[in-house]
Amino acid sequence: SLVPSTYDMAAMGVVDYGGGPATGHAHGAGGLDVSTLRGPATGTPDVAVTLTAREKDGRYTLNDTSPGPEIRAVRGQLIQVTLVNDNVAEGTTLHWHGVDVPNAEDGVAGITQDAVLPGRSHVYRFVAVDAGTYWYHSHQVSHEQVRQGLFGPLVITDPAEPPAAVDQVVTVHTYDGRRTVNGVAGVAPLAAPAGQVVRARVINTDAGPMRAWVSGAPYRIVAIDGRPVHGPADVDGRSVIVTAGGRIDMQFTVPAGGAARIEAGAGAALTIGNAPASPEPAALVDLLSYGTTAPLGFDPGRATRTFDYRIGRRPGFLDGRPGLWWSVNGKLFLDVPMYMVSTGDVVRMRISNSSGEVHPMHLHGHHAVVLSRDGAAATGSPWWFDSLDVGDGESYEVAFVADNPGIWADHCHNLQHAADGLLAHLAYT
Ligand code: C2O
Numbered sequence: 001s002l003v004p005s006t007y008d009m010a011a012m013g014v015v016d017y018g019g020g021p022a023t024g025h026a027h028g029a030g031g032l033d034v035s036t037l038r039g040p041a042t043g044t045p046d047v048a049v050t051l052t053a054r055e056k057d058g059r060y061t062l063n064d065t066s067p068g069p070e071i072r073a074v075r076g077q078l079i080q081v082t083l084v085n086d087n088v089a090e091g092t093t094l095h096w097h098g099v100d101v102p103n104a105e106d107g108v109a110g111i112t113q114d115a116v117l118p119g120r121s122h123v124y125r126f127v128a129v130d131a132g133t134y135w136y137h138s139h140q141v142s143h144e145q146v147r148q149g150l151f152g153p154l155v156i157t158d159p160a161e162p163p164a165a166v167d168q169v170v171t172v173h174t175y176d177g178r179r180t181v182n183g184v185a186g187v188a189p190l191a192a193p194a195g196q197v198v199r200a201r202v203i204n205t206d207a208g209p210m211r212a213w214v215s216g217a218p219y220r221i222v223a224i225d226g227r228p229v230h231g232p233a234d235v236d237g238r239s240v241i242v243t244a245g246g247r248i249d250m251q252f253t254v255p256a257g258g259a260a261r262i263e264a265g266a267g268a269a270l271t272i273g274n275a276p277a278s279p280e281p282a283a284l285v286d287l288l289s290y291g292t293t294a295p296l297g298f299d300p301g302r303a304t305r306t307f308d309y310r311i312g313r314r315p316g317f318l319d320g321r322p323g324l325w326w327s328v329n330g331k332l333f334l335d336v337p338m339y340m341v342s343t344g345d346v347v348r349m350r351i352s353n354s355s356g357e358v359h360p361m362h363l364h365g366h367h368a369v370v371l372s373r374d375g376a377a378a379t380g381s382p383w384w385f386d387s388l389d390v391g392d393g394e395s396y397e398v399a400f401v402a403d404n405p406g407i408w409a410d411h412c413h414n415l416q417h418a419a420d421g422l423l424a425h426l427a428y429t
């Protein structure tokens with residue numbers, strides 16, 4: 001069964017604080033090999049980009065656009081991004097959302113680097129290890145900076161995969177109550193002749209879940225959070241939820257009439273030909289059973305760490321401010337113990353939510369796989385994710401391999417919620 005038998009949460013209340021069964025992995029005297037925490041220091045980058053962050057009237061841009069420029073690389077290439085802060089007073093950073101980069105490249109102000117102050121710059125270097133759809137955004141005062149524009153799309157393509165004729169990023173963002181696709185409010189045209197295959201890479205950069213679907217043609221969900229779906233079946237007349245921070249790649253063939261629409265929530269779309277607006281389908285694709293099973297590459301039944309991540313709410317003080325704050329395992333941020341792991345650990349985590357709201361939970365540096373929801377085991381393709389909606393009253397069990405040493409945030413991607421305490425860290429010993 002995929003469902004756990006026991007949880008060892010004796011130590012430190014509910015958080016496993018190490019001292020679990022030996023992992024069988026050898027550790028040096030100091031534990032971590034520090035050289036693995038950074039991207040390659042030498043080597044000519046294959047993709048080199050400079051992004052200049054700027055603030056004007058409370059809006060943020062990168063190279064004077066929002067979304068910032070699309071960064072594209074091929075798997076295996078070395079990416080180098082120089083972040084220049086022109087005038088963002090509180091400082092800024094870039095986090096590579098969904099890319100399992102070495103820890104020092106993760107862009108989390110206060111954890112992996114200091115915020116880059118006005119007039120300063122910072123260079124990020126990492127190898128594009130995993131193909132997929134990602135995005136980048138500020139991780140400093142991110143609930144303001146991301147909402148107000150400091151983000152952009154990042155795509156890593158797989159040279160071994162036949163490319164779609166039209167490979168299109170669909171970056172969705174709401175500015176001041178107006179939903180946009182690739183920076184354009186409402187509906188924008190997309191050129192794609194009948195018979196061609198279109199891959200639509202939908203990126204939800206907003207704070208809450210959105211629905212996406214294709215009208216005029218059946219489509220397949222070919223990737224979730226940058227990881228391929230195994231055995232995707234045609235979907236017709238159903239939509240799929242894109243978690244805040246999450247990505248869904250939808251693929252379809254433009255039908256004979258040459259008309260189809262990529263719908264990105266109500267009122268925002270890319271239209272091919274003269275496709276009419278379509279009503280939002282009531283039915284949803286359930287990713288728990290979508291696609292066909294495939295090996296995970298590790299055995300979640302042999303977990304060496306088992307953690308609870310219980311999301312709640314309680315009154316208390318955060319940064320000295322009294323309020324009703326989000327809590328993790330009954331604790332308020334700063335007092336939430338770190339989730340301690342060692343390299344090689346197989347980690348199972350049960351994320352449950354009784355807080356009254358949905359929380360799009362985002363784990364840095366790793367992809368985890370969904371094992372079950374509310375006790376019902378996953379039956380479809382391995383559902384790898386870095387961003388997962390956990391609804392009120394829901395409980396997900398997930399698993400991952402601790403294979404990327406460092407200190408990693410695990411927080412709600414409704415970024416105001418993270419600022420209000422829904423934030424914990426995973427740390428390697
Ligand atoms: Cu996309 Cu910690 O964030």
Ligand code: CU
Nearest residue numbers: 359412414417
């Ligand atoms: Cu939340």
